[in-house]
Amino acid sequence: MRSRSLFRFRLGLPVGRTLCAALLSVVAALGTGLATPTPSSAAADDVVGSRWIGLGYNQNPQPPNGTTWSTADWNRMVSRTDYMKPGLVRVMFNLPWFWSGTDAGGSYDFTSASYLNAEKVIKHYVDEGVPVVSGLFGIDDLTYTAANTATIQATLVKHLQTDGAAPAYWVGVNEPNVSTGPKSYSYADWETATTNLASAFATAGVDTARTVISGADTAEAGISSYGGDLDHQTAPGCNAGCDSGLVWKLASLNTFTAQVYAASATDNAVTFQTSSDGTTWKKLAVAPPTPAAMVTGKNGGGMWSYTYTASGITGSKYLRLSVASSPLEHTVGSMHLANDSTSVDDSLYDLTRTQTALDTGTWNGNGSWWLRSARSGLLGAGEAHFYSQELYGAAPEYAEPVMSEAVSQLRSAAPGREVLLGETGMKAAQYPDGSKDYRFALDTTQPLRMADLAVQEARGGVDGAAAWCLDGYASTTFCGMWGRGSDDPGKVSAHSTALRPWFYTWSLLTRYLPTGSVIHAPAEPTGVRVLAAQLPGGGWTFALVNRTSVAQTVRLSEPTGSITLNKYLYTDGATPSTDANGFPTKVGTLTANFTGGHALTVGSNSVLVFTTAS
Incomplete structure (x- = not known):
């Protein structure tokens, strides 16, 4: 059990808040003696001002086969995610899993297989001390701004809390800013719906120290058009x-x-x-x-x-x-x-x-919903979605300056609040029927793309980011690090449960950039992304992503003292080193002192991760 994060929940503080200097007095008043990582021994010029929660993923909580989780499917999922040690996980609900009806009324069913599957997955992470982001994927027969819509959500969250499966963040309805047709919503609608939600939480007795209203869960890829300016x-x-x-x-x-x-x-x-x-x-x-x-x-x-x-x-x-x-x-x-x-x-x-x-x-x-919602005073944490458009020809390095600009505005609007990316990844092409082409998730360059994006977002100051997705959402959605069974939509045979290449790099970064790390943004050669992290226990992790066609040398100067690091390597087109489960294994060790500067060389089209952690 990862008791550090769980202990924070028991204090009634959302994950990440204990890392905020402004709340140290609160922690002291509670008499916890909880240590807070600080950058006091770090090179002040490259420390990122985030309260790092970590990297994670979106997960479909329904089993890949059948109506309930089989022992084999469950154990496979648990062993893989336990290896990853995610910093946060996003698990969303569909209404039919637990409720049916209209605005006029309906009925709840917290005994359905679909509901119990979802609760089982969320409780697994809560028991592990991993914060969960949750909300609703759709409200087909409901009015977004109706009080009953908020009551349904509050009833669900209260039930989850009672059963020990409390999500840390509740984001309401998924991506309300991109709804279309009769389900097209304005920002004013979001304010009404979220105000209703706060009222419904209070009426239902939801413990908002365990589950905070967050969001606005908006799709924000368009901010890249404005260089990260959310209030253009x-x-x-x-x-x-x-x-x-x-x-x-x-x-x-x-x-x-x-x-x-x-x-x-x-x-x-x-x-x-x-x-x-x-x-x-x-x-x-x-x-x-x-x-x-x-x-x-x-x-x-x-x-x-x-x-x-x-x-x-x-x-x-x-x-x-x-x-x-x-x-x-x-x-x-x-x-x-x-x-x-x-x-x-x-x-x-x-x-x-x-x-x-x-x-x-x-x-x-105009202001994006992300920024306007941060200013609204209605949220306990800021959360939105950001997808790289590298597959559409955008230069990969645009993500960091865009995210840095956006995060600075969000921090100013809501000091002390988490800044989370509830979804992140590569923007996919869309078929005429609305399904998306995720074949890129199968190729050997995807590990570089995702590692590159993760490093840029961490350097940009976000507190956490959840990749889209872990293991798919439907027979036409091949987005994950592995598939969901044997069904095949005819677009690409990809539902094998074998691990895909990008599991290798994303799992290393979720595992070795744990909650409470102090993130550093060292200087970078052109075409190379570099991240350093001082770990909560005092160790270090270095991540280098080389998107160029030649080897690159990076000189790092961090106050490490003499340390021994395990080395992991992924190179596009080469088979990485793994164990029998497909999990990364180290390819060597390095003993060095980076305090006075030390050079590392990363090969072309490669990701290197060095860490003192095991």
């Missing part, structure tokens, strides 16, 4: 001939760089003007930039990025960015202005650096 400022098209404008003030303005996004690769609606007094304006000639397709621009349109730059500006105190009459929406991601001695950086989160009195049009901060 937009100007709607002015079809009546108006201009929308933003104005910045800097005496003796000399240069500027602006990042603007538009839904066109041939946009010419953005112009710039300068003024010495804020009253009389003259046009500033700015060379039209070459638009760059953002990652969502690789998939069905999306946004294009324009980087405008100008220098040698004289006699100006004000700069205005205008959008002429256009049917397109435009978004300003950032503005950098400078003179010979002063610079102004405006990331446009709240327009505080602009001269609103001189604003000639209407600009709005």
Whole structure:
């Protein structure tokens, strides 16, 4: 039993909170004597400001064969996940497993095989001290904002708590921001539904120290269009001939760089003007930039990025960015202005650096649901979904800066709250029938992709991330680290329970980056991702992912003293070292002292994990 995490639950504190300095006084008041990992002995310039919970996965709690878990299927799942030692697991419910009815009423069945299967899986993790994220995948015959919908959820959570299967985080309804048709929801709907949920929790007697309302469980891949800006400022098209404008003030303005996004690769609606007094304006000639397709621009349109730059500006105190009459929406991601001695950086989160009195049009901060929900005061933890679009041609390294920007805004909006990715992985192609093509999950490059993404997200400051998925969700969903039986949808034969290649790297990172680790982000060569972690017991883990075609050398300087590390290696196309179960086995050991710096070499298209842990 992993009593450390379980002990935190017994204190009534969600996992990760004990790692927050702001709550140390609470822990002390409880008289726990609980040690909190601190970066006091670490190199201060590369410590990531997260409260690390860990990596994990989404799991279908229904058995791969039959209606109840067989001993063989259960033991296989337990042995594999016990090896992985996940930091968090997401297990979602479908309504028919425990309830049937409409808004007018219905009935509960907490004796159905489907419900008992799910409770059994969740209780397994709770007993192991692993925090579980849970919620509902769909509410087909229910109204999202109805009080009864919240009551059904609260009744379920109370029942789980009574049976010793309390999820640590309850996220409500899955991805409410991408629902369509009659099930299309607004952010206001989410606020109503979540307010109802809080009330229903109180009425049902749900212990919110054991299960906190979290979310908004939104799909957030689109933030990559805006460089991670969750609260991007937009100007709607002015079809009546108006201009929308933003104005910045800097005496003796000399240069500027602006990042603007538009839904066109041939946009010419953005112009710039300068003024010495804020009253009389003259046009500033700015060379039209070459638009760059953002990652969502690789998939069905999306946004294009324009980087405008100008220098040698004289006699100006004000700069205005205008959008002429256009049917397109435009978004300003950032503005950098400078003179010979002063610079102004405006990331446009709240327009505080602009001269609103001189604003000639209407600009709005749309805000993603993830950020708006963090500001709402309704949540005990922030949780959303983020998928890399590497398979659509995006450069793999875009994930870290996007996530770093997003996390910084979430931390500012809700200090002390966990920032979790309830789903993460590679965005998959979709078939016309709505099913997705997960054949990439079978190939030998997927271990590199997922290790790369995990390292970038950890460096970006998230507290935890759950991969999509462990072992599939349906006969047409081959997303996992192994399959779910023998059914075959005709797209790809992939339901074998044999471990797939990406189990190797993801299991190493879940196992050897445990809850309570202090995450470090060392300097990286181009094309290489590097992570260092000081473990709760004082040891270390280093992860290196080389996405280039040549070997790379990385010099690490961390305060380790002399340590002996076990070495694990995965190389694309080569068979990794495993035991009879398919679990990774070390390929060697290394004794070194990184305090004064030590070099490690990682081969081409390879993942190296060094750890003092066993």
